[in-house]
Amino acid sequence: MNYIKDTLALSGRLIKHNLRSLDTIITVVAMPVMILLAMVYLFGGAIQIDGLQHDEYVQYVLPGILLITIATGSAYTALRINLDKTGGMFDRFRSMPISKSAVLSGHVLASIVFMLTSTTIVLVVGFLIGFRTSASPLEWLYIILLVVGFAIMVTWLSVPFALAASSVDGASAFSYLVLALLFVSSAFAPTNKMPAALEAFAKHQPMTNIIATIRNLFASNSVGADGWLSIVWLIGITLVSWWVGVKIYNRV
Amino acid sequence: MENKIVVKGVNNSFKKNQVLKGVNLTVKSGSIYALLGANGSGKSTLLKIITGLHAMDSGEVFINDLEITHNPRRIRQTFSLNSQTTTTDEILTGFENLQLIAKLRHLPNTDEVADKLLAQFDLTEARDRRVATYSGGMQRRLDIAMSLVGEPEILFLDEPTTGLDPKSRNDLWAAILDLKQRGKTIFLTTQYLEEADQLADQIGFLQNGHIVATGTPAEMKQLGGHSRLQLIFPTTDAIESAQKILLDFNMSVGTDGSLLIDLTDGVTTSLKALTLLSNHDIPISSFQVLAPTLDDTFMQLIKEA
Ligand SMILES: Nc1ncnc2c1ncn2[C@@H]1O[C@H](COP(=O)(O)OP(=O)(O)OP(=O)(O)O)[C@@H](O)[C@H]1O
Ligand SMILES: [Mg+2]
Numbered sequence: 070m071n072y073i074k075d076t077l078a079l080s081g082r083l084i085k086h087n088l089r090s091l092d093t094i095i096t097v098v099a100m101p102v103m104i105l106l107a108m109v110y111l112f113g114g115a116i117q118i119d120g121l122q123h124d125e126y127v128q129y130v131l132p133g134i135l136l137i138t139i140a141t142g143s144a145y146t147a148l149r150i151n152l153d154k155t156g157g158m159f160d161r162f163r164s165m166p167i168s169k170s171a172v173l174s175g176h177v178l179a180s181i182v183f184m185l186t187s188t189t190i191v192l193v194v195g196f197l198i199g200f201r202t203s204a205s206p207l208e209w210l211y212i213i214l215l216v217v218g219f220a221i222m223v224t225w226l227s228v229p230f231a232l233a234a235s236s237v238d239g240a241s242a243f244s245y246l247v248l249a250l251l252f253v254s255s256a257f258a259p260t261n262k263m264p265a266a267l268e269a270f271a272k273h274q275p276m277t278n279i280i281a282t283i284r285n286l287f288a289s290n291s292v293g294a295d296g297w298l299s300i301v302w303l304i305g306i307t308l309v310s311w312w313v314g315v316k317i318y319n320r321v
Numbered sequence: 322m323e324n325k326i327v328v329k330g331v332n333n334s335f336k337k338n339q340v341l342k343g344v345n346l347t348v349k350s351g352s353i354y355a356l357l358g359a360n361g362s363g364k365s366t367l368l369k370i371i372t373g374l375h376a377m378d379s380g381e382v383f384i385n386d387l388e389i390t391h392n393p394r395r396i397r398q399t400f401s402l403n404s405q406t407t408t409t410d411e412i413l414t415g416f417e418n419l420q421l422i423a424k425l426r427h428l429p430n431t432d433e434v435a436d437k438l439l440a441q442f443d444l445t446e447a448r449d450r451r452v453a454t455y456s457g458g459m460q461r462r463l464d465i466a467m468s469l470v471g472e473p474e475i476l477f478l479d480e481p482t483t484g485l486d487p488k489s490r491n492d493l494w495a496a497i498l499d500l501k502q503r504g505k506t507i508f509l510t511t512q513y514l515e516e517a518d519q520l521a522d523q524i525g526f527l528q529n530g531h532i533v534a535t536g537t538p539a540e541m542k543q544l545g546g547h548s549r550l551q552l553i554f555p556t557t558d559a560i561e562s563a564q565k566i567l568l569d570f571n572m573s574v575g576t577d578g579s580l581l582i583d584l585t586d587g588v589t590t591s592l593k594a595l596t597l598l599s600n601h602d603i604p605i606s607s608f609q610v611l612a613p614t615l616d617d618t619f620m621q622l623i624k625e626a
Binding site: 071074075078079081082085086089090156157158160161162163164165166167168 | 369372373374394395397398400401402404406408410412413417421422424425426427451467
């Protein structure tokens with residue numbers, strides 16, 4: 070009971086951080102929106118997607134943009150965890166009679182809330198510029214679960230990096246790794262248009278599975294093998310980074 | 322229980338640098354203990370070990386008769402640590418900082434507690450401003466206020482008055498004495514010997530990994546040497562003649578040209594010296610007895626090392 074109260078109090082603090090720093094909001098919401106607009110209005114016409122009209126490119130690209138929003142947000146998750154470690158805030162909390170893990174849980178919870186809020190904003194922008202979906206309530210539920218799962222995964226993935234880094238810059242660098250994975254996936258164009266070596270990688274990495282699943286759900290298509298592959302990837306990566314993260318946390 | 326904090330044989334090394342080599346000390350319930358020592362002597366390290374933030378290599382620490390590693394959560398209920406570095410949240414307001422700590426301590430009336438502490442530390446006017454806009458001393462005051470939330474039985478303060486102006490320092494001293502009045506136990510470190518002198522019931526001096534001297538402020542001052550008689554003369558001629566006459570005394574010349582005589586025999590020595598000077602008609606502008614200070618002890622102990 071106290072664990073939950075403490076986690077809520079601590080995440081409340083971090084949500085205030087996110088709301089009060091303008092650069093956080095601008096980076097995490099505006100950047101994905103810019104990419105979305107650029108892809109749809111500038112480059113979209115040049116990318117040929119089988120079975121889609123040029124002006125329907127937004128249907129193709131939006132799922133990837135949602136994940137990019139989450140990945141961008143993780144840079145701030147890492148930053149805030151690292152600041153608390155190096156600035157002594159962790160020590161203050163840990164000398165108090167609260168559960169040690171509530172301190173980390175507070176960060177995780179605030180991060181997920183922030184990521185989902187910014188994703189929702191980007192999704193709304195998508196609808197405004199013509200994104201349409203035929204997803205049923207059940208398919209929507211599936212999409213939401215995947216997006217939440219992705220936010221949880223990326224958040225936990227940032228924890229070990231944030232705790233191990235000795236500086237703020239190092240802490241947020243890892244988010245470029247996730248962003249790079251997203252760029253080398255089917256987020257913007259089908260993998261079969263890529264050079265062979267890149268294609269082999271892009272086809273089999275988790276981002277492609279997850280994006281394809283969300284894309285198919287939005288279009289009410291069957292998800293095929295991508296569906297369970299996404300779930301396996303999400304749970305697997307989350308568990309590994311959770312395990313490593315908690316191990317490092319108990320040592321710092 | 323009489324002993325609130327008991328530290329037994331605590332050892333700690335950072336790689337090859339052995340900082341603590343078997344530290345022993347006890348702090349009585351309801352008293353103020355001041356830990357002194359040069360920079361880098363390991364004061365902060367010891368505080369971190371006692372409060373469970375840093376694992377020691379060997380040794381034992383008891384708080385309220387409980388070994389700290391056995392029931393850390395329950396022990397943390399009893400104390401609060403104010404570390405040497407200011408740890409306030411710059412993005413929150415002063416009020417929100419205090420409110421957060423009050424929530425985490427599960428107090429029922431968080432807002433009241435926060436406002437009361439803001440008033441006590443002269444921060445009411447800055448209540449709703451982000452801490453980033455506070456001056457260094459204001460941040461330090463808020464930092465200490467945060468450590469007083471919920472008034473735990475034991476308070477660990479690592480150099481609490483560093484960076485405070487004289488008024489804030491006096492206020493904090495009053496606050497610390499008030500907490501003691503109400504039965505709290507306080508363990509502080511300080512670089513200001515006057516602070517230890519004013520506040521402490523017991524002083525410990527940490528050096529080369531050990532507590533090399535411990536006692537009440539009065540006892541500690543004795544270690545620094547004797548009282549001294551300071552003589553001030555109107556002319557340089559007078560000083561020179563006085564030096565000749567007082568050759569048998571243990572004497573030194575102060576930086577201001579005054580003569581300092583070690584009172585090895587207390588009052589008797591000063592009477593002898595003054596009588597001699599008066600017998601030789603040497604004029605004196607003024608004289609006074611200087612009691613030994615903690616500074617003397619501090620310098621003495623460091624010299625002996
Ligand atoms: N995390 C650390 N890693 C390596 N060495 C450390 C660490 N923390 C402290 N030390 C070393 O331990 C020694 C004691 O440091 P500590 O901070 O306890 O001293 P202190 O008495 O509090 O000094 P000050 O009066 O300057 O605050 C120093 O030599 C310091 O360099
Ligand atoms: Mg220190």
